[in-house]
Amino acid sequence: MNKLVERFLSYIAIDTQSDDESSQCPSTPGQIILGQKLKDELLTMGLCDVSLDENGYLMARLPANIEGAPAIGFISHMDTALDETATNVKAQIIENYSGGEIQLGQSGEKLSPAQYPFLTDLIGHDLITTDGTTLLGADDKAGIAEIFTALSYLIEHPQIPHGDICVGITPDEEIGRGANRFDVKKFGAQWAYTIDGGKVGELEYENFNAASATIICHGVSVHPGTAKDTLVNAMNIAAQFQLMMPQDETPETTEGREGFYHLTTIKPGIARSELHYILRDFEKDGMARRKAFMKKQVEALNKRLSKGHVEVVITDSYANMAEQITPHPHIVEIAKQAMHEVGIEPLITPIRGGTDGARLSYMGLPCPNIFTGGYNFHGIHECISINSMRQAVDVIVKIAQLTAQSTHKQRTIG
Structure with a gap:
């Protein structure tokens, strides 16, 4: 899991802030730079059908190791929000957080439980914060790091059954364009999950x-x-x-x-x-x-x-993706079971916002949203728990496993 943190820190070092004034796709060159880095990483891992198109959409596939399981997908976005700068991000790691205020570098900014009560739930966790001058980029580079780490784990543990695992990394989600040129047919999944939520346990299939x-x-x-x-x-x-x-x-x-x-x-x-x-x-x-x-x-x-x-x-x-997802309850049930099996209580909440998954659901790819473990997205007080990131990896792996196992069981009974 050290690789998880290493990945995340390397991703946030690249400025991928999107630009709503640009008509280009992707809207900023940094997204192509990160996309190429991610493409090389997927090729090194040995995934198939790895492609990065001229618009910054990255796709790949981890081949199934069991027959008959449906192809499922995991999706994150590479751009960061416009609210604060993402240039020269300098993260700091707080090991075994003991409570109280966290000074953010030398900026004079701080994270305080008085302002952010969730910090009391993270006592004992290892935290990654900003230095108080930029956003962190956990939204959604944490999701990318978690997906890639889960892929690596599945590759290293071939005894875990799984169907085809499709990976999609989109540009310009923060300016509402992430699904604009997403090729659902090329992606190849029957359904997918965006890894783009907040606190541990979040499982969302309804949005504004x-x-x-x-x-x-x-x-x-x-x-x-x-x-x-x-x-x-x-x-x-x-x-x-x-x-x-x-x-x-x-x-x-x-x-x-x-x-x-x-x-x-x-x-x-x-x-x-x-x-x-x-x-x-x-x-x-x-x-x-x-x-x-x-x-x-x-x-x-x-x-x-x-x-x-x-x-x-x-x-x-x-539009509200619930309309497209509720006819397929197994998609949500598998994610809920995965969380239960790794010791997490699912938090079914409506998203007071939207994800790529909202639009993708209306494009024929039902796509609920799952937590990353991050907090305070879009600002200089953004932070994420490494412990929670590890739990997100566990959930991704378990979803892949349960999808294959449930399919195999149904086929055997039939």
Whole structure:
């Protein structure tokens, strides 16, 4: 398992932060650099059908060592989030964490149980944190390291039965493009699991329905010296619109199965200002209501304005994967049994977000999500438990084994 940590540290050393302003795929060159490294590693391990295409999609296959078992897959993404820099990541390892505050390098930042109560559950664990100046990249390079370590373990222990194990590493997941050019037929799995969750035990097969809304505020720009009765400041219009949005339906005021509206970015200007929102709801009807509400608010503001006007553009992002996974309960049951058999209590929770698996499920590849052992993704306080990473490896191996064994048992009984 030392190789697990070695892999992870080598992956986070490569800056793969995606870029939502880029039209390229992958959106940043670092993803191809990491992709080539991962490709070489898979070839060294002896996997078959290893390919890295020009868009940064990496696929490979570990051949079955038992006949008749279905091909299953494990998927992670190589890019990191935009929220904090991923350049020059300097991780630190806290061995046998004894509790209390953790100083993050010399940055002055710290991890405190007062702010992050989950730390009390990690006493005795070996932790990997940032130095307080970058994100860590556990989302989702931990998933890659765990999948690769599980593959290596299966290769080194041929007595463990398994069918074909398909591996997929995607680019640009953090900007919503990870499934855009994913070739499900080439991948070859009947179903798969994204290894892209958080705390130990997380098993998720339900996620938000997601959409984005751009509010475009049109004003009139003239010289301020002659602006009387002529200038219309689009930023003032934008401010009025934001004040019309419900303040108790935002990410910071909701939890569980509650949806929200989230103002993510503002592009200000006198003649034109834009407000960019994301809309989230677990129910189709709830999402329809949210879209209708945005349109209604635009209409209401336009009626109030004597000058200038507002328009809205709404785009669907992804849908709740539960609709595609619940008809195939064995996919979730195998993962639950795997966790039980390695001593983990499954935590069935809805994802307050999305994964590549959400879109892949609608592309014919049912794809629940499994934990990596990480916390505080997308920020400088990101950390991960090495102990939990090892448990993720155990779960991946056990899923492969149980899938083959259950298939063999059914065939024998039949």
